[in-house]
Amino acid sequence: MLWRWTPTQIHTLEDLDAYVRTAQREQAEGTAIPFAIVERATGQAIGSTRLGHLALAHRRVEIGWTWLGRDDQRRAFNTQSKRLLLRYAFEHLGCIRVELRVDRLNGPSRAAIERLGAVEEATLRQHMMLPSGRRVDWVYYSILRDEWVDVEARLKARLARHARG
Numbered sequence: 001m002l003w004r005w006t007p008t009q010i011h012t013l014e015d016l017d018a019y020v021r022t023a024q025r026e027q028a029e030g031t032a033i034p035f036a037i038v039e040r041a042t043g044q045a046i047g048s049t050r051l052g053h054l055a056l057a058h059r060r061v062e063i064g065w066t067w068l069g070r071d072d073q074r075r076a077f078n079t080q081s082k083r084l085l086l087r088y089a090f091e092h093l094g095c096i097r098v099e100l101r102v103d104r105l106n107g108p109s110r111a112a113i114e115r116l117g118a119v120e121e122a123t124l125r126q127h128m129m130l131p132s133g134r135r136v137d138w139v140y141y142s143i144l145r146d147e148w149v150d151v152e153a154r155l156k157a158r159l160a161r162h163a164r165g
Contacts, residue, residue: 020034023048023050023065026052030054031052031053031054032050032051032052032053032054032065033050033051033052033054034048034049034050034065035048035049035050035051035081035085036048037049037068037077037081039077046068046069046071046077047066047067047068047069047077047081048065048066048067049063049064049065049066049067049081049082049085050063050064050065050066051063051085051088051089051093052064052065053099056093056094056095058097059093059094059095059096059097060095060096060097060098060099061089061093061095061097061098061099062098062099062100062101063082063085063086063089063098063099063100064100064101066078066081075162076158076159076162076163078112079116079155079158079159079162080159082116082155083152083155083156083159085098086098086116086143086148086151086152086155087152090145090148095145096144096145097142097143097144097145098142098143098144099140099141099142100113100116100118100140100141100142100143101138101139101140101141102138102139102141103136103137103138103139104123104136104137104138104139105137110139113141114141115158116143116151116154116155117143117147117150117151117154117155118141118142118143118151119141119142119143119147120139120140120141121140121141121142122139122140123137123138123139123140124137124138124140125137
């Protein structure tokens with residue numbers, strides 16, 4: 001189930017419309033920058049991601065709200081979108097810190113974040129309740145500006161291997 005680990009559950013077109021409206025509202029408020037993930041070869045939207053919890057006075061932002069359609073998971077789209085978001089955060093917005101958070105129980109997403117080179121920092125226990133009533137422990141990760149050159153080199157290498165393979 002695509003939405004198993006997310007606070008926002010999308011099961012209908014109305015749910016998706018509300019999700020997009022929320023992203024647009026947060027963008028208008030200056031607290032988020034939402035993006036569509038588009039497959040260049042087809043021009044088709046295949047997912048979404050966002051820079052959120054913008055705290056530019058403190059030079060930090062959170063990457064998240066990322067989802068891809070089932071057929072596009074486990075491909076290079078997520079790695080490429082994270083590379084572009086990190087570059088934008090560090091090189092355009094001037095951030096010194098980028099945060100990522102994930103449900104403690106979401107092993108695949110935790111592994112993907114760790115493959116980026118993010119450092120696990122803390123777990124916020126029982127921080128949020130999902131519509132199902134389950135309480136979520138959020139695991140926070142970060143990448144600092146000083147780590148960006150090495151992280152970007154690692155991401156470029158992964159993307160090059162994927163292009164060859």
